[in-house]
Amino acid sequence: MSVILFGPGVFGDFSFAALGDAIVSGYVLEGIGIGTVVAALINGPLITLCGRWLDAHFERTQNPRLAKYLAV
Numbered sequence: 903m904s905v906i907l908f909g910p911g912v913f914g915d916f917s918f919a920a921l922g923d924a925i926v927s928g929y930v931l932e933g934i935g936i937g938t939v940v941a942a943l944i945n946g947p948l949i950t951l952c953g954r955w956l957d958a959h960f961e962r963t964q965n966p967r968l969a970k971y972l973a974v
Contacts, residue, residue: 964972
């Protein structure tokens, strides 16, 4: 998505040397920074915890209207 929104950047004329220089310089993808990485690392465990809480407090039942479409 970053490449689509902000252009190819270092991937426009891709070479491993250019990519290595971009990684060292910190310019691999525009729009993806430390905040994005931190948010992804925090959101994963939070989503897992919420899923476990929902599983513990709610019972899963099959929707009879969807049963005919979901039957294997």
